[in-house]
Amino acid sequence: MNVFLPALLLSKLGSSVDARQAVALWPLAANMVACHLVGLLLGGAQVALLGVPQELRAQTVVIPALGNVGNLPLVLVPALLASPGMQAAGVGPNGGAGDLGVAYVMFGFFVASFIQFPVGWLMLQRPEAxxxxxxxxxxxxxxxxxxxxxxxxxxxxxxxxxxxxxxxxxxxxxxxxxxxxxxxxxxxxxxxxxxxxxxxxxxxxxxALAKGIFTPPVIACLLAVPVASVPELRDELFRPAGSLAFLGDVIDRLGAPMIPCLFLVLGANLAEGPGNAQVPMRVLVASCFSKLVLHPLAGAALVLLSLRAGLLPADMDPAIPLVMMIVWATPTAVLVHALATMMQNGADQVASLLFYQYIASLVTLPVFMGLVLQLYTTGQLAPAAYAAAAALPAA
Known part of the structure; x- marks a missing residue:
């Protein structure tokens, strides 16, 4: 993964997202910040209302906040963009999005990298020795x-x-x-x-904190934007006639296996089962419900209200709202279990919670994706439509 994912990031972002476009993608960055803040609020509400045991409070707060905003969206967004319903709505490969959907996911993942590891690191610290x-x-x-x-x-x-x-x-x-x-x-x-x-x-x-933040994927993102911002270098790497096209092709081929490998990683994580950890049933049910039901609904409401209020650019790519909504619906990132293991702070309980979340997401994700497709089909996720309606003179 430390080879495939950086290569995919460099090939998709480096060929399409320069510094000017990165600034124009501020809705993705703002959405990512809001996604994590709402998750923390939901986790805090669980602790306050359910009487969560002391040893599970930090994990309960973190789990709704730190979602799988990279791996699963990399699979879901291209699949949705290629669906007939999205293409009929003018979104997808035939509507001009193409590989930009993957680039948008990668940009959101880049922003989340500076949020998730520090938050998880601080929240999952054991009491000082x-x-x-x-x-x-x-x-x-x-x-x-x-x-x-x-x-x-x-x-x-x-x-x-x-x-x-x-x-x-x-x-x-x-x-x-x-x-x-x-x-x-x-x-x-x-x-x-x-x-x-x-x-x-x-x-x-x-x-360790710096090493956790500046991972190979984040370093690849930091390199990709400058590469895309220099047209000569970008063309030499990612255009067929470029003198460095061979190197660009190697990077692209190294990144190609990443998405299929994600299914193997997900299957390997689920194959381990929930483990033997004892998690109170109320905590387990609340964790799944808040992350997979309340969190996606809050995200959908926030995106729709932002569109209706004209807070998002009217010329925004219609694939961007799709990415914005999908990252709210995914289960918790496996990073939380890695951090809990590193900190020796409830790793078994986190593994159990993640297992049941991913099993439950087999039901909730298709339902939410169907809702997103319905919103696109009815034109409610088209920024230009709201801008045109706002421009009409009052009757």
């Missing part, structure tokens, strides 16, 4: 103080009782103070070592 380490060191400090305390009090009492005992008490206190300092010095060294370990762990976490 450092406070426990500090608490573990405090008993030794307390025991040292208690051990030295009676000596100090005894020395003070004896010094006060003796004639001229102030000096004797001072000497005794000094002697005992030396023993306390001797005990405190190793404790200070332990605390310094602990602070150094904390700094090293923080640096390692930042490096």
């Amino acid at each position: 450092e406070p426990a380490a500090l608490a573990g060191s405090s008993p030794s400090l307390a025991s040292a103080t208690l051990a030295a305390g009676p000596s100090v009090m005894a020395a003070g009492a004896v010094g006060a009782a003796l004639p001229g005992g102030g000096s004797t008490g001072t000497a005794a206190s000094t002697a005992v103070g030396g023993s306390v300092a001797a005990v405190a010095t190793p404790l200070q060294q332990q605390q310094q070592q602990l602070q150094q370990q904390q700094q090293q762990q923080q640096q390692q976490r930042l490096r």
Whole structure:
């Protein structure tokens, strides 16, 4: 996947989406941000209303938010664009979209990459182990103080009782103070070592976070837009007569197996089954319902209202609303399970929730796709139609 997906991204984005077009695709970026925000709100509502166990709260919040916005849309969007209903509505290969549908999915995936990994990383962090380490060191400090305390009090009492005992008490206190300092010095060294370990762990976490964000697919996106923005380089790579057409053809062929491989990956994930994790039934049902029913309906309403209110460009490609709506309907990204495994924070429970989500999506996704096709057939997902209606004089 670290070869096929970057190659697909570079070939589709690099040949079609330059910097100017990337700016014009702001509806996809705004839709992706809204998609994740609404998912977080749904997850938070579940935690507040259902009394989710403490150990499952972070996972419950994250699961509705981080959807499969790359792999599944790469399969669904081209299939929908090639359907007779979409072509009859003037959308699809015969309507001018072609490979741009894949490019739109890739652009949305690029934006989501800067949202999903940081959000999942922050939300799925286990409670810090450092406070426990500090608490573990405090008993030794307390025991040292208690051990030295009676000596100090005894020395003070004896010094006060003796004639001229102030000096004797001072000497005794000094002697005992030396023993306390001797005990405190190793404790200070332990605390310094602990602070150094904390700094090293923080640096390692930042490096891991950067590595998780700047994955090979994201790097391919960062390279693709500059390539598309330089017409000479783009033509040399992706035009048949270009001097670098051989390299462009190799990149395109490396990206071609990506979509078929996605079915194998999905099948492999489902073949593992739900596992043995115990997830409360109310949490399981609410997770599937919020992600596969409430989330898509919220997305459809948001896209339709944006079109009716004229918030989206009138000259927008009619395939863009399709991509905007599909990303709301997909189940949770497998990335959530990978992060839960990395953080050792409820990985088995996440695997169980994802399994049942993907099984349920076999029913919900076709229903939602049928709804999208109906909206296109009736002209409700055509930006130009709303713009034309708004331009008509009032009766």
